[in-house]
Amino acid sequence: MKIFRFRGGIHPEGNKDPTACHPIARLPLPKRLYIPLQQHIGEPAAPEVKVGDHVLKGQRLARHQGSVSAPVHAPTSGTVIAIGDHMAPHPSGLPVQTITLEPDGEERWVETEPAVDPFSLTRAEVAARVRDAGIVGLGGAAFPAAVKLDAGNRHPIDTLIINGGECEPYLTCDDRLMREGAGYVVEGVRLIANGLGAKRTVIAIEDNKPEALEAMRVAAAAHPGISVLRVPSRYPMGSEKQLVTTVTGREIPAGKLSAEIGVSVHNVGTALAVCRAVRFGKPLVSRVVTVGGGAIRNPRNVVVPIGTPAADLVEFCGGFTVTPTRVLMGGPMMGQVLPGLEAPVVKGTSGIIALTAAEAHAASERACLHCGRCVDVCPVGLVPLELAARVRAGRIDDAAELGMGDCLSCGCCAYVCPAHLPLAHLFNYAKGEIAARREAQRKAEETRKLAEARRLRLAAEAAAKAARRPARTTEKAETES
Amino acid sequence: MTMILSVAVVAALGLGLGWLLGLASQWLGATTDPVVERLTEALPGSQCGQCGYPGCGQAAIALSKGEAPVTLCPPGGRVVAEKLAEILGTTFDPGNLPDRGPLLARVRTDYCIGCSRCIKSCPTDAILGATKQLHVVLEEACIGCGACAEVCPTGGIDLEGIPVTLRNWRWHKPGVGHA
Numbered sequence: 001m002k003i004f005r006f007r008g009g010i011h012p013e014g015n016k017d018p019t020a021c022h023p024i025a026r027l028p029l030p031k032r033l034y035i036p037l038q039q040h041i042g043e044p045a046a047p048e049v050k051v052g053d054h055v056l057k058g059q060r061l062a063r064h065q066g067s068v069s070a071p072v073h074a075p076t077s078g079t080v081i082a083i084g085d086h087m088a089p090h091p092s093g094l095p096v097q098t099i100t101l102e103p104d105g106e107e108r109w110v111e112t113e114p115a116v117d118p119f120s121l122t123r124a125e126v127a128a129r130v131r132d133a134g135i136v137g138l139g140g141a142a143f144p145a146a147v148k149l150d151a152g153n154r155h156p157i158d159t160l161i162i163n164g165g166e167c168e169p170y171l172t173c174d175d176r177l178m179r180e181g182a183g184y185v186v187e188g189v190r191l192i193a194n195g196l197g198a199k200r201t202v203i204a205i206e207d208n209k210p211e212a213l214e215a216m217r218v219a220a221a222a223h224p225g226i227s228v229l230r231v232p233s234r235y236p237m238g239s240e241k242q243l244v245t246t247v248t249g250r251e252i253p254a255g256k257l258s259a260e261i262g263v264s265v266h267n268v269g270t271a272l273a274v275c276r277a278v279r280f281g282k283p284l285v286s287r288v289v290t291v292g293g294g295a296i297r298n299p300r301n302v303v304v305p306i307g308t309p310a311a312d313l314v315e316f317c318g319g320f321t322v323t324p325t326r327v328l329m330g331g332p333m334m335g336q337v338l339p340g341l342e343a344p345v346v347k348g349t350s351g352i353i354a355l356t357a358a359e360a361h362a363a364s365e366r367a368c369l370h371c372g373r374c375v376d377v378c379p380v381g382l383v384p385l386e387l388a389a390r391v392r393a394g395r396i397d398d399a400a401e402l403g404m405g406d407c408l409s410c411g412c413c414a415y416v417c418p419a420h421l422p423l424a425h426l427f428n429y430a431k432g433e434i435a436a437r438r439e440a441q442r443k444a445e446e447t448r449k450l451a452e453a454r455r456l457r458l459a460a461e462a463a464a465k466a467a468r469r470p471a472r473t474t475e476k477a478e479t480e481s
Numbered sequence: 482m483t484m485i486l487s488v489a490v491v492a493a494l495g496l497g498l499g500w501l502l503g504l505a506s507q508w509l510g511a512t513t514d515p516v517v518e519r520l521t522e523a524l525p526g527s528q529c530g531q532c533g534y535p536g537c538g539q540a541a542i543a544l545s546k547g548e549a550p551v552t553l554c555p556p557g558g559r560v561v562a563e564k565l566a567e568i569l570g571t572t573f574d575p576g577n578l579p580d581r582g583p584l585l586a587r588v589r590t591d592y593c594i595g596c597s598r599c600i601k602s603c604p605t606d607a608i609l610g611a612t613k614q615l616h617v618v619l620e621e622a623c624i625g626c627g628a629c630a631e632v633c634p635t636g637g638i639d640l641e642g643i644p645v646t647l648r649n650w651r652w653h654k655p656g657v658g659h660a
């Protein structure tokens with residue numbers, strides 16, 4: 001099968017061996033679980049339990065609201081002890097509405113939907129089960145999976161791509177999942193393909209994961225519609241646009257969804273969750289997390305209940321050998337700084353990575369050397385040094401004109417920059433600023449309309465008043481005559 | 482017959498006057514100076530008067546004559562100031578502008594006596610509520626101009642910053658401030 005090359009990209013140090021070699025371990029039940037109501041893109045879920053309620057494992061705690069949303073379920077049986085603010089796993093460290101659950105240690109399951117032959121279900125039934133199970137993209141984006149399945153009804157999908165790239169350094173949770181659960185992953189893949197009506201399915205795996213490639217090939221061998229594709233290890237292979245280009249040769253135009261060009265991309269972890277939900281009726285209540293980085297004593301992959309505080313994971317993996325310079329959620333390229341170890345694992349958490357000073361590459365910044373390396377590696381063909389200069393000077397509109405909005409925040413430019421400019425950070429800031437301006441603009445237009453409506457209303461009221469006055473005089477004249 | 486006639490006359494009169502009023506305000510608002518026009522475009526258009534001018538149109542004229550700084554409009558904030566500077570071909574240092582961020586009016590439920598004065602003062606019709614009932618502010622429509630707070634007889638309207646949440650949180654600029 002032909003492979004296409006996307007532009008730019010880098011080959012960062014993988015650092016995957018310390019975790020890839022160990023089988024996935026199971027975390028003992030934590031003392032407390034903190035389950036945020038917003039773990040996905042879209043509207044937060046609405047709680048359906050109250051403090052003091054006893055809940056069973058898999059019971060729905062909060063239902064989805066609006067078209068883009070996902071419910072959340074109890075990761076184990078226990079008692080709801082609080083519903084309120086808790087630190088979000090988000091770099092801002094802001095609180096988020098969270099249900100706190102005290103496990104009773106019994107792991108008693110709620111009555112779940114009976115296991116069925118999943119291929120006897122209609123497409124709508126598959127989508128409904130995926131939605132009710134609260135499945136979101138487990139690769140990190142956390143976009144509700146059922147919404148993506150549904151998009152298949154609006155745009156015909158010819159190709160389903162399963163993302164087994166895992167191009168971020170340190171992360172190996174998808175690698176281990178494919179090695180240890182290939183059969184379930186493939187079944188989930190077939191269900192997603194059925195749900196989308198995709199003609200062809202490609203499972204793309206980077207060539208630095210030979211064991212996973214082999215396991216998936218064996219598991220998929222019986223299904224002629226599915227091919228397992230070995231793709232080169234190059235960051236950001238796992239980014240949706242780059243993966244689509246690599247597999248199909250097609251480019252997703254800026255601002256468009258992959259579904260609009262007939263492609264749908266799902267992560268391998270999502271496929272496994274779909275299999276569990278559709279075949280066994282089990283909602284998404286746990287996930288595999290890579291606990292790694294040089295500061296972790298015994299790095300490894302762990303399957304944990306959603307809502308487990310990062311601190312419990314670090315402790316399970318032997319704690320820190322040195323005080324980490326930075327603790328990230330997700331990989332070092334696109335991951336976000338964890339504000340504190342009390343922040344919980346959520347559906348989109350692929351890793352807890354604790355970096356030492358040497359790994360964090362904390363070097364002080366110098367002036368731009370105009371070396372052009374950032375330009376060479378940018379996968380979208382932007383000119384990061386120019387963008388950075390404009391953003392620094394506060395010329396956000398100019399940066400927007402140069403394509404700031406197309407930036408993937410992949411961090412390739414910052415990675416190679418010999419002057420250590422905080423390019424990725426500058427661009428995150430600029431994109432936020434662009435969004436804020438768009439919002440301000442929208443509000444200004446809204447204000448103008450409202451002010452205009454008020455002016456017309458006052459004018460009409462004044463006119464009505466003026467009209468009433470002569471009316472009274474006429475009436476008077478009539479009665480007098 | 483006379484009755485019907487008088488009703489018709491009244492209706493016609495009402496319509497005509499309304500039209501005249503509309504026209505008059507068009508005339509009053511109309512300017513021939515393209516710069517003033519562009520400046521007016523850039524201003525929020527709510528005629529709230531916080532700049533010290535009776536409305537955005539007058540503010541624009543003052544700006545065009547160089548009588549007012551580009552930072553004159555509090556509800557417009559930094560974004561509007563930047564646009565004004567661009568139109569006038571001047572630069573401005575955002576550091577000079579105390580960017581208090583957008584504000585929202587909030588009616589304190591225990592203070593509101595339902596007098597409806599705030600409704601009449603609001604330039605964007607952002608307040609809802611019947612007489613003698615609790616009034617509420619529509620967050621979407623409020624520009625935080627503070628006109629309502631000024632007229633409220635019980636001091637029951639506060640202007641508050643919009644709280645930072647996960648939804649509107651943004652990255653700070655590297656090297657300034659902190660997360």
Ligand code: SF4
Nearest residue numbers: 378407408410411413
């Ligand atoms: S972070 Fe943005 S500008 Fe930098 S390489 Fe990635 S896409 Fe290009």
Ligand code: SF4
Nearest residue numbers: 368369371372374417
């Ligand atoms: S890589 Fe860094 S130093 Fe080189 S041109 Fe880009 S921003 Fe400047």
Ligand code: SF4
Nearest residue numbers: 528529530532537554
């Ligand atoms: S402060 Fe701004 S919005 Fe209010 S009248 Fe003046 S220019 Fe218009």
Ligand code: SF4
Nearest residue numbers: 603623624626627629
């Ligand atoms: S501050 Fe008060 S008067 Fe001004 S827009 Fe908001 S609600 Fe209306």
